[in-house]
Amino acid sequence: MSGEPLLRVEGVSKAFGGVLALSAVDLDVHTGDIVGIIGPNGSGKTTLVNAITGFIKVDHGRVSFKGHDITNWKPHKIADMGLTRTFQVMRPYYSLPAFKNLIVPLFSRRARRTGGWRGGGKMGSRDTVAVDILEEIGFERDSYVPYKVASSLPTGYLKRLELARCLALRPEVVICDEVFSGLSMSEMASMVPLIEKLQMEGITLIMVEHRLRELFRLANRVVVLNFGCKIAEGTAEEVMAYKEVKEAYFGSEEVLTYV
Amino acid sequence: MSVVKQDRRKERVDRGIKVRTDGVYAVSSWAEITYLLLPRMVLILGLLLAPVVLTAFPYWQRVLSHICVYALLAIGFDFLANFVGLVSLGGGLYIGVGAYIAALLNSHYGLPPYVTVPVATLAGAGLCTVILLPCLPLRGVYFAIVSLMFPLLAPRIIEALDIFGGTDGIVGLDGFPSGWVEQYLMIGCVLIAVFALRRMVTEDVGLVFRGVKDNDQAVKASGIDITTYKALGVFIAAVLGCLAGACLAHIYMWAGISQFGLDYSIIPIAATVVGGGGTLIGAVIGCVILVPISELLRDFGTLRIAVYALILTGFIVYKSEGIMTYVTRKYEQFERWVEI
Numbered sequence: 145m146s147g148e149p150l151l152r153v154e155g156v157s158k159a160f161g162g163v164l165a166l167s168a169v170d171l172d173v174h175t176g177d178i179v180g181i182i183g184p185n186g187s188g189k190t191t192l193v194n195a196i197t198g199f200i201k202v203d204h205g206r207v208s209f210k211g212h213d214i215t216n217w218k219p220h221k222i223a224d225m226g227l228t229r230t231f232q233v234m235r236p237y238y239s240l241p242a243f244k245n246l247i248v249p250l251f252s253r254r255a256r257r258t259g260g261w262r263g264g265g266k267m268g269s270r271d272t273v274a275v276d277i278l279e280e281i282g283f284e285r286d287s288y289v290p291y292k293v294a295s296s297l298p299t300g301y302l303k304r305l306e307l308a309r310c311l312a313l314r315p316e317v318v319i320c321d322e323v324f325s326g327l328s329m330s331e332m333a334s335m336v337p338l339i340e341k342l343q344m345e346g347i348t349l350i351m352v353e354h355r356l357r358e359l360f361r362l363a364n365r366v367v368v369l370n371f372g373c374k375i376a377e378g379t380a381e382e383v384m385a386y387k388e389v390k391e392a393y394f395g396s397e398e399v400l401t402y403v
Numbered sequence: 404m405s406v407v408k409q410d411r412r413k414e415r416v417d418r419g420i421k422v423r424t425d426g427v428y429a430v431s432s433w434a435e436i437t438y439l440l441l442p443r444m445v446l447i448l449g450l451l452l453a454p455v456v457l458t459a460f461p462y463w464q465r466v467l468s469h470i471c472v473y474a475l476l477a478i479g480f481d482f483l484a485n486f487v488g489l490v491s492l493g494g495g496l497y498i499g500v501g502a503y504i505a506a507l508l509n510s511h512y513g514l515p516p517y518v519t520v521p522v523a524t525l526a527g528a529g530l531c532t533v534i535l536l537p538c539l540p541l542r543g544v545y546f547a548i549v550s551l552m553f554p555l556l557a558p559r560i561i562e563a564l565d566i567f568g569g570t571d572g573i574v575g576l577d578g579f580p581s582g583w584v585e586q587y588l589m590i591g592c593v594l595i596a597v598f599a600l601r602r603m604v605t606e607d608v609g610l611v612f613r614g615v616k617d618n619d620q621a622v623k624a625s626g627i628d629i630t631t632y633k634a635l636g637v638f639i640a641a642v643l644g645c646l647a648g649a650c651l652a653h654i655y656m657w658a659g660i661s662q663f664g665l666d667y668s669i670i671p672i673a674a675t676v677v678g679g680g681g682t683l684i685g686a687v688i689g690c691v692i693l694v695p696i697s698e699l700l701r702d703f704g705t706l707r708i709a710v711y712a713l714i715l716t717g718f719i720v721y722k723s724e725g726i727m728t729y730v731t732r733k734y735e736q737f738e739r740w741v742e743i
């Protein structure tokens with residue numbers, strides 16, 4: 145890991161009333177990384193994602209992306225630069241068919257510039273591009289799932305739809321907020337190769353996860369948060385060796401054996 | 404009887420057209436084309452023939468122009484409320500701004516109506532959008548209250564500063580060349596507005612607007628600035644309102660502070676509720692019903708409001724979906740009782 149990081153978070157803090165949700169968190173992400181972020185419930189993971197992507201204003205600290213200071217920029221400008229995120233609580237347009245969900249991101253300036261997904265320059269009809277993206281990410285075209293209304297789709301597809309919204313912008317970075325949680329074993333088994341494929345295509349990923357087994361297979365670096373502080377950083381094995389991590393995060397032995 | 408009713412239920416069956424998915428039609432026969440076009444033709448021909456039918460009643464021809472003024476406002480209200488998610492009570496602002504700009508251009512610079520109306524429409528809509536811009540982050544009832552503040556404030560400012568003719572308003576404007584021009588101009592604008600907007604909300608940009616209404620976080624995460632689209636929505640509604648206001652000024656050959664009146668903010672909502680929100684055509688139908696009632700009740704003065712309240716309550720309690728939604732359902736599906 146050398147050179148200027150793609151995304152740099154320096155000393156970011158955020159308090160909600162009396163709760164210090166983030167305190168002086170640092171994070172460097174380099175091109176091609178898959179960085180895992182783990183931590184117990186309420187440790188500030190989603191808050192960190194929100195702080196990076198502009199969905200909340202930070203109290204202190206600095207976020208920079210591709211050399212630009214993007215601290216407290218508006219979310220749409222950050223997304224426009226290619227730094228995208230999924231939502232832990234999924235936010236599809238429930239009343240629309242799955243592929244119509246992608247019309248909004250494909251309508252954005254960035255998608256027009258980049259041609260959306262791999263369209264390369266000029267886009268075809270947005271509907272066609274949308275179905276292509278969905279097929280790429282595991283919506284089988286033959287089974288008509290891309291045309292089903294979003295409210296009728298199971299969690300696995302909705303998580304993919306969250307990812308698809310990011311991919312429609314042809315992002316450089318995708319921050320996934322718990323894309324594995326709520327998935328069945330088989331859904332998970334197909335999600336892992338999908339993430340690997342995205343990495344192969346040159347997308348840098350940050351993955352907030354509770355499912356450590358899958359995460360550790362994918363991530364080349366893991367960051368541990370607890371009560372808003374970064375308590376450990378390193379490879380999966382290094383992180384697991386930290387005494388604080390065992391105490392703070394795992395607590396009970398069952399979880400350890402599960403991992 | 405009641406025993407029999409219990410083991411039956413109402414079933415709804417699509418009729419008329421074989422392949423009908425959301426907005427996509429496969430038309431294969433004259434019968435089906437007629438089926439599709441009939442409702443549209445009723446509305447279009449009905450409005451176009453109205454001035455001719457009313458030739459003997461000049462008073463009611465004037466009411467027809469009023470219906471169109473309110474219809475333009477109501478279309479804008481329905482669009483903003485049900486497709487952009489902004490409940491705007493700014494109707495009075497749009498009318499007043501449009502009327503005053505047209506009046507100033509006409510009286511100070513001597514420009515004819517075919518110049519003042521388009522200029523007042525665009526410049527007025529721009530001005531209204533800029534005025535409402537700071538309020539766009541507000542939601543729901545907060546936006547509604549603040550947007551109502553401006554039409555209440557504007558007449559007080561004009562009074563206090565004694566500008567634009569003060570309480571007398573600007574008088575002696577040019578009228579339209581004839582009643583027919585006035586009628587058909589207004590009717591044409593309403594028809595174009597309603598069908599253009601109905602088309603737009605089904606296009607891709609319409610999905611963005613709906614996203615702004617239902618799921619603004621996802622829209623932001625898609626790299627789209629929701630403020631831009633809210634402002635665009637307000638601009639579209641203001642275009643319709645200012646157009647109506649500019650025409651109103653030339654119809655009465657006068658612009659005055661009563662054109663910031665509360666009626667212009669309230670009746671569009673009532674019309675949208677009565678006609679059926681989210682259909683755009685419903686807003687027009689609502690005006691066709693409510694505005695004449697309002698005229699008939701003119702003698703009762705402020706008691707009109709009480710009658711309005713009754714009509715509204717009735718609709719909200721008994722037919723909350725609105726006329727248009729109800730009629731569409733009856734037209735596209737038939738109901739029958741089936742044994743369970």
Ligand SMILES: Nc1ncnc2c1ncn2[C@@H]1O[C@H](COP(=O)(O)OP(=O)(O)OP(=O)(O)O)[C@@H](O)[C@H]1O
Pocket residue numbers: 160163165183184185186187188189190191192232
């Ligand atoms: N908008 C908010 N207002 C007030 N408090 C908040 C807000 N968002 C988060 N918090 C608080 O900040 C802390 C961190 O929350 P956060 O959602 O970042 O946790 P998390 O690590 O994502 O948890 P989980 O694993 O459950 O998703 C929690 O104590 C939470 O209650």
Ligand SMILES: [Mg+2]
Pocket residue numbers: 189190191232
């Ligand atoms: Mg979270």
